Amino acid sequence: MSAVESVLKKHPGAGRDALIPILQEVQEDEGYLSREAIAEIGKHLGIPTAKIYGVATFYNQFRFQPKGKYHFMVCRGTACHVKGSNRVLETAEKELGLKPGQTSRDRLFSLEVVACMGACGLSPVMNLNGEFYAKVTPQKLVKIIQECRETEGGDGR
Amino acid sequence: MIEMQVDGRTIEAGEGETILAALKREGIHVPTLCHMEGLPPSGACRMCVVEQEGTGALLPSCSYPVSPGMKVRTRSPKVLNARKTIVELLLSNHPDDCLYCVRSGNCELQRLAEAMGVRQRSLRGAKNHRPHDVSGAVVRDPDKCILCGRCVRVCEEVQGICCIDFVGRGCKTYIGTTFDQGLNVSTCVNCGQCIVACPTGALTEHSCLNEVVAALSDPDKVVIAQHAPAVSVSLAEEFGVPAGQDVDGKMVAALRLLGFDWVFDTSFTADLTIMEEGSELAHRIASGGVLPMFTSCSPGWIKFVEQFYPDLIPNLSSCKSPQQMMGAIIKSYFAEKENLDPKKVVSVSIMPCTAKKFESGRPEMGRDHTPDVDYVLTTRELGRLLRMFGVNLMGIEPQTADNPFGERSTAGKIFGASGGVMEAAIRTANFLLTGEELPKLDVLPVRGMKGRKELRAKIGDLEVGAAVVNSLSGARKMLDEIRAGRSDLQFIEFMTCPGGCINGGGQPIGIDPDAAKARMAALYKIDETAKLRVSHKNPYVKRLYDEFLGKPLGEKSHHLLHTKYAAREVL
Structure with missing residues (x-):
């Protein structure tokens, strides 16, 4: 049974109001919302796929590409913004060659923007695979990415 | 029936109806944009605002119900200014290419800009740039879209298809298909009702002129x-x-x-x-x-x-x-x-x-x-x-x-x-x-x-x-x-x-x-x-x-x- 099927099985006879919990559970299991998943959820709930895509894109929490091995979450909350998180994000986009929500073709890297991580005292803050990085600067970020690449056997480029 | 006052004049209105419906019957014109006759009001564009006397509140007439003794003004300076600002905001990220637009001369946005007296570009915003979505029958140009939602509503509520919807949020919202895969692989049946509903040139037929x-x-x-x-x-x-x-x-x-x-x-x-x-x-x-x-x-x-x-x-x-x-x-x-x-x-x-x-x-x-x-x-x-x-x-x-x-x-x-x-x-x-x-x-x-x-x-x-x-x-x-x-x-x-x-x-x-x-x-x-x-x-x-x-x-x-x-x- 696919992950989507087992999630849907937990919601028999569900209606429109179950959409967001189902999307969350599917993403929890699969790491993202695939086209196939959205089509299947649509059939189960009787909701057109365009509507589901509309709802899902409204919220920052949903991804439409699988997470990379190194998943970067850059905080763009108010405190981080004041401390220059826009430059951190710019650097991440440039160094990784990704826009927020995207995953690199080799599935090594993915980038996500979050509104606030609740760690304003450490701002600007970033999270890589669950680990927090405090007072991130563009220089620090470049180094972190380089280290990831070196671990993967690349030359850091 | 109840009585209400419009621009100092007393009119009769049906209980539970919207201000817009009452005004329309009296022949009082209020501009609208997102409003669609026969469908429930959406109140998205605020073009139809009227001013409530006393409170000075701007009420969306398309969705606000009348009440006994209500007094509204449909053409006070506050109302006119609000409507003009709405048009200016809509124009701020709109492409400046009316001359090249198939809807030039037949565009609701153009008509409203003219009617509201918009004579200069007072607000400038970043323009939208999204690829056209071209099917054998319909062409969508999201850059010209003003997000009134009429196409989405006609597709979903009248035709029961819903192949397009609002995607994203806030200033980054656009009308799109599932996973942005385009109309060709969507459930679109090419009926074109979205085109006749569109106030601007964002939706047109795929022309073979x-x-x-x-x-x-x-x-x-x-x-x-x-x-x-x-x-x-x-x-x-x-x-x-x-x-x-x-x-x-x-x-x-x-x-x-x-x-x-x-x-x-x-x-x-x-x-x-x-x-x-x-x-x-x-x-x-x-x-x-x-x-x-x-x-x-x-x-x-x-x-x-x-x-x-x-x-x-x-x-x-x-x-x-x-x-x-x-x-x-x-x-x-x-x-x-x-x-x-x-x-x-x-x-x-x-x-x-x-x-x-x-x-x-x-x-x-x-x-x-x-x-x-x-x-x-x-x-x-x-x-x-x-x-x-x-x-x-x-x-x-x-x-x-x-x-x-x-x-x-x-x-x-x-x-x-x-x-x-x-x-x-x-x-x-x-x-x-x-x-x-x-x-x-x-x-x-x-x-x-x-x-x-x-x-x-x-x-x-x-x-x-x-x-x-x-x-x-x-x-x-x-x-x-x-x-x-x-x-x-x-x-x-x-x-x-x-x-x-x-x-x-x-x-x-x-x-x-x-x-x-x-x-x-x-x-x-x-x-x-x-x-x-x-x-x-x-x-x-x-x-x-x-x-x-x-x-x-x-x-x-x-x-x-x-x-x-x-x-x-x-x-």
Whole structure:
């Protein structure tokens, strides 16, 4: 049974109001919302796929590409913004060659923007695979990415 | 009734109605943008604000209910300023290319900017840049979109499709398809209702005007036009004439002036459809075939069944639509008769419809890698072509269409209105089964704009359960009933657009129920005074069977006039 099927099985006879919990559970299991998943959820709930895509894109929490091995979450909350998180994000986009929500073709890297991580005292803050990085600067970020690449056997480029 | 005050004047309003509804009845104009007559208010654009006296609050009149003693002002400085600011904000990220826009001169945003006195660009914002989404029938240009949501609502609430929706949030919102995969792989049925609902140039038909102009000026090509029943009662609107005037003869003369070598009337093949479809229904009833039989004239409806109700495909009549029947006999019978090379014939149809563009491109709608219909122009595109060629439609002397496919019964003509196919079929079925004409040819229960009309028709000894359904949300309800086991119906007419082709997605811009009604009335007026009112008496249809086709459902008909459908995977 696919992950989507087992999630849907937990919601028999569900209606429109179950959409967001189902999307969350599917993403929890699969790491993202695939086209196939959205089509299947649509059939189960009787909701057109365009509507589901509309709802899902409204919220920052949903991804439409699988997470990379190194998943970067850059905080763009108010405190981080004041401390220059826009430059951190710019650097991440440039160094990784990704826009927020995207995953690199080799599935090594993915980038996500979050509104606030609740760690304003450490701002600007970033999270890589669950680990927090405090007072991130563009220089620090470049180094972190380089280290990831070196671990993967690349030359850091 | 309650009393309220508007601009110092006392008016009466119905309890529970919106301020806008009350103002409208009093003839007080308030500009609107996202508002759609007949649908629940959305209150998204705030264009319709009025000022509440005392509190000074700006109330959205489209969605705010009236209350006793309410005092509002519809043209106070505060109101006018708010409306102007709204337009300025909408313009701030809009492309500055009105001169190049197909909707220039017919754009609600342009009209509002003019009416609100916007004379300079006081707000500048980042422009939108998103790729165009082009399908065989519809083109979406998200840069011109002002997010009023009318296309989304007509697609979801009227047609029950919902292939587009708001994607994203805040200033990054845009209208998109599932996973931004485009209309082609979406559930879009190409009905074009979004186009007529769009206030700007964000939605247009996929035009093939250039190809038609090229064909008209190519001496090697024989260019043949056919025009659908609903075009002659709406084309005049493109030239500023109020809805409901029939310009059939003028249009035929105008098409000749444009350089078409032959001008045929699709109503002729509507008569032919009645002969074929009527015979198919009689055959299904006699042989215990699949019932109820569904009509197959409306290509949006066909795609709808293929993608949402593939289990009911056997219920669809195998008859091609009148457009495709005409296309098939032009490039076979007619080409043969006139000694024309079918490869040199350019077959152009003028349709009130965008889904016809999609239909003409279906691979099964042609032979030897040549499509039966090469290009489909909407009513709007014909209007543009006439303006381009400087043809003054309203000043031309009327002419009649060419034979052998120019003579039509008015049964074929009323195909343009919801219920028309059913009425034409009942007239002919009665004759075929009893040998006598109906004493009164008018079948009133199937007429009108209502979404569903049902009737039990007695034809000779046979009692037939018949239904007429228009708009696809209505079709969905009917098909669900049939899936659930409803079995008292034998024949159902389905039309994609509300009211039928007179309100099609290729018709003059605007979602005005009164315009659709006026066009419908014009069709029935033509029928009322006509001599030839039944398809089976059309002498040229008889001749076509005698000289070429043989008999309805015969072998030639099977090859040329009938088709197959298949289930479709869409996103």
